[in-house]
Amino acid sequence: MQSKQLAANLLLFDAEVKKGVKQAELLARAKDLGFSMVEVRREYFQDITAEIPEVKAQATALDLKLFYSVPDELFVAGKVNPKLTGYFEEGQQLGIEKIKFNIGDFANYQGELQRDFAPFLNQGIEVNIENDQTQTSGTLTPILTFLKAAVAADVDIRYVYDLGNWPFVGEDFLAGAKALAVYTRYIHVKDVTEKEGQPFVQPLDEGHIDWRQALAVLPKDVPVALEYPTDNDALIKAGLQKLLAL
Template sequence: MDYIINTLVYADRHAKGEAQSEFLEDIKKLGADGVEARLEYFNDIKDEAPKFVKRAKELDLKINLSVPDELFVDGKVNPKLETYFKYGKMLKLNKIKFNTGDFAHFTGDLAHVLDALPEGIEFNVENDQTKLSGRSQHILTFLQSAKEAGLNVGYVYDIGNWLVTGEDPDIVAKKLAPYTRYIHLKNMTGIGNNTSATLDEGKINWRTPAAYFKTGTDVALEYPMSQFERRASELAVVKNVYK
C-alpha cells in the first residue's frame, strides 16, 4: 500500500511560483511513499520532467499524475490522449488518472482506446464535480464496459467530490469498491466546492468508506495545507484508518 501526497497540498507554494520538484523533499519527510503531480502545475513539462523524475528517484518516491481532462470528448476518444501518455512515459509514472467524460455517446472500439498507454502505467478514472463525470452510474457503466472489453481500468474514489455532486459517499464507496484502486481524501465545508482545513472539520465522515475498500488500497491527500505540522498530523491520522 502507498500513501501519496497530491501536489495540491502545496497550493500556496505553487501560487508563489515554486516548481513541483521543490515539494518532493517535504513529501519524503512526511513519510509518504509517493507524489501525485498535477499536470496543470507544470509550466513546461518537457523542461521540468527530467528534474522532477531525478529528484523523485533520489528520494525513492513513486510518481502518479492527475490529468484535468476527459477520456471521452463529444463521444470520441480525446485526441490529446496520446500526448498525455507521452507525458506519462516522460515522468516514469506509476499511475495516471482522467475524468470519464462523454462515454455515453461513444460508438467506437473500446478495446483499443488505451493502445498507446505505455507499459507499466496504471490507468484510472476519477469522479469529478460535474454531471458528466461526477455521477456514479455513469462511471460504473464505463468501468463495466471497459472490463468487458478487456481493458485494465480502475477507479479513483474522490470522497469530497461526491458531496458536491449530491451523492452519498458511503453508498458510492460500496457501489464502486470492486473497481477502486486509489482513494483521494479531502473534506468539504458544504459551501460550494470549498475544501475544509482538515479531514475532521468537514461535512463528510471520511473514515466510514474505508470499510468498503480492499485492504491496502492506495490513498492520497488532496487539499491545501500550508504548515508541515498539519500535513504530518493529517497523514498520521489517515494511516491509522486506511490500511
Template structure:
C-alpha cells in the same frame, strides 16, 4: 498502506512560483510514499517532468499524475491528446495516471481498439468522479468501467474522490459500496457546507463526511492520497499522522 501527497496540498507555494520538482524532497521528508503531480501546475513540461522523475527516483518515491482532461470528447471520440499524456507519464516514471471520463455516453466505436497503442501495461489508467454530472456519478463511472472490463481492458481502475461527492449530490457511502470492486486509488479530503456553500477544509475530521467509515467500505490494499490545501509542514505532518493512526500504519 501506501500514502501519496497530491500537490494541491502545496497550492499556496505553487502560486508563489515553487515548482513541483522542488516539492519532491519535501514530500519525502514528510514521510509519504509518493507524490501526485498535477499537470496544470507545470510551467515548462520539457524541463520539469524529467526533474520530477530524477528527484523521485533519488528519494525512492512513487509518482502519480493528475491530468485535468477527459478520455472522451464532447462528440464521444477518444481524446487525441491521450498518447501525449502517456508519453509525459513515461518521462515521469509513473505508476498511475488519472483522467475524467467525459462523454463516454456518446462513444460508438470499439472500446478495446480505441485504447490500442497506449502503454496500459506500463502505466495504470484510472478515472475519477469529478464535480460534473457527465463524469461524476456512479452510473457514469460504473457504465464506463463495466464496458472497459468487458472489452478486456481489465487494468483500468477508479479513483474514489471523497470530497467530490458533495459537489455532485451523490451518496458517498453507496458510491463506495458500488464502486469498491473497481477502486484502485482513494483521494481523501472532507467537505464543509456553510450558508449553502461547499468548501474544502484543511482537516480530514472537519466536514460532512465520516471518512473512517467510508474507507472501511473500500479496499484497504490500495493507494491513498491526501488532497487538500494545508498551510505548512506542521499541519501536513499532523494530517499524515491522523490518517496513519486510523489505518494502523
C-alpha cells in the same frame, strides 16, 4: 490501514505552487513529511518540457513513486481524446506508475474500447478514471456505466475514489464507495464543509464527511492520498497520522 501506501497529492502545497514554487522542489518536502508516493498535477507545471526531467530526477533521487493527475477527459465529443498520446508520453518521461483522467463524453462513444485503448494499456502505466465535480464524470451512473463497459471489453481501466468530490455533485459518498469499491485502485481523501452555501474542501475531521466510514468499505491494499490545499505542514502531518492509525 493494512497497506500504509500513503501518497501526497501536490494539491497539499497549492499555496506554494501559487507563489511560483515548482513541483520538483516540493518532492523533498513530501518525503520529509513521511510520504513514499507523490501525485504530480499536470496543471501545476509552469514549463512542462523543462520540468518533467527535473521531477523525474528528483523522484528517483528520493526514491518516490510518482502518479500523474491529468485534468482532461478520456472521451471528447464521443471519441477517444486525441491528446491521450501526448499525456502518456509525458507519463513515460516522468516514470509514473499511475495516470488519472475523467471520463468525459462516453455516453456518445460508438467505438471499440479494446481496439481504441490498446496503444495506451501496454505501457506499464496503470490507467484510472476519477469522479470529478461534474455531472458528466462525477456522478455514480456514468462512472458505473463506463467501468462495467471496460470490464466487459477486458480493458484495464479502473477507478480512483475521490471522497470529497461527491458533495459537489449532490451524491452520497458512502453509496459511491459501496458501489465502486470493486473497481477502486487508488483513493483520494479530504473532508468537506459548507461555505456560503457551497461545498468547501477541508483537512480531515474539519468537515462533515465520515471519511473513516468510507475507507472501511473500500479496498485496504491500495494507495491513499491526502488531497486538500493547506499551507500548514502540521495539518498534513496530522492527516498522515490519522491514516496511519487506521
